[in-house]
Amino acid sequence: AIQLTQSPSSLSASVGDRVTITCRASQGISSGLAWYQQKPGKSPNLLIYDASSLESGVPSRFSGSGSGTDFTLTISSLQPEDFATYYCQQFNSFPATFGGGTKVEIK
Amino acid sequence: QVQLQESGPGLVKPSETLSLNCTVSGGSISSYYWSWIRQPPGKGLEWIGYIYYSGSTNSNPSLKSRVTISVDTSKNQISLRLNSVTAADTAVYYCARGIHYEDVWGKGTTVTVSS
Numbered sequence: 001a002i003q004l005t006q007s008p009s010s011l012s013a014s015v016g017d018r019v020t021i022t023c024r025a026s027q028g029i030s031s032g033l034a035w036y037q038q039k040p041g042k043s044p045n046l047l048i049y050d051a052s053s054l055e056s057g058v059p060s061r062f063s064g065s066g067s068g069t070d071f072t073l074t075i076s077s078l079q080p081e082d083f084a085t086y087y088c089q090q091f092n093s094f095p096a097t098f099g100g101g102t103k104v105e106i107k
Numbered sequence: 108q109v110q111l112q113e114s115g116p117g118l119v120k121p122s123e124t125l126s127l128n129c130t131v132s133g134g135s136i137s138s139y140y141w142s143w144i145r146q147p148p149g150k151g152l153e154w155i156g157y158i159y160y161s162g163s164t165n166s167n168p169s170l171k172s173r174v175t176i177s178v179d180t181s182k183n184q185i186s187l188r189l190n191s192v193t194a195a196d197t198a199v200y201y202c203a204r205g206i207h208y209e210d211v212w213g214k215g216t217t218v219t220v221s222s
Contacts (some may be wrong), residue, residue: 001168001169032207034207034208034209042214043201043203043212043213043214043215044152044201044209044212045212046208046209046210049207049208049210050208055210087151087152089152089154089208091206091207091208094165095154095166095167095168095169096154096207097154098151098152098153098154099151100151101151
């Protein structure tokens with residue numbers, strides 16, 4: 001199975017900061033990557049699919065980029081409601097796998 | 108809008124079978140793939156398997172021999188059975204719509220494996 005490595009595993013940031021999370025795949029996955037946001041006690045929420053497509057209803061401050069093995073999720077201006085854990089998921093190769101998560105905390 | 112609701116026993120004994128249902132409301136189960144995903148306490152997400160409304164199914168090789176996923180279109184429901192459970196199967200179990208990426212998720216149901 002393809003392994004996804006997210007970095008950092010956690011970060012502290014302030015409201016208004018630009019935040020970048022990376023996800024590296026153990027082998028190439030083309031653009032078969034999604035990003036989710038999960039808040040404590042809640043189910044994951046799809047943010048980005050196909051590496052860079054913004055899910056309907058998701059604020060435009062979220063963006064995704066990358067292809068092959070290296071991907072990024074960027075939050076252009078961190079808002080209070082964005083403090084959460086973020087996961088990448090690859091679906092290019094069976095079985096689908098998830099990264100270990102990046103926890104974004106308040107500085 | 109489409110909503111998913113997982114249901115089933117919250118406590119299962121070791122070596123027994125975990126059985127969960129996911130009821131789809133606000134839309135039809137037809138023409139979509141449906142997935143099960145789980146999350147052990149304090150840990151990340153693990154994809155369990157999927158089923159198409161027609162019944163075509165597949166599951167994670169790490170669990171395949173223990174997993175059965177089924178669909179009942181008359182009830183707008185999908186089901187998960189995981190046999191021979193151990194403490195390592197303790198997790199929040201989610202059903203979700205999709206096969207490649209999941210755009211609608213249930214709230215999840217917590218299953219604890221303990222005697």
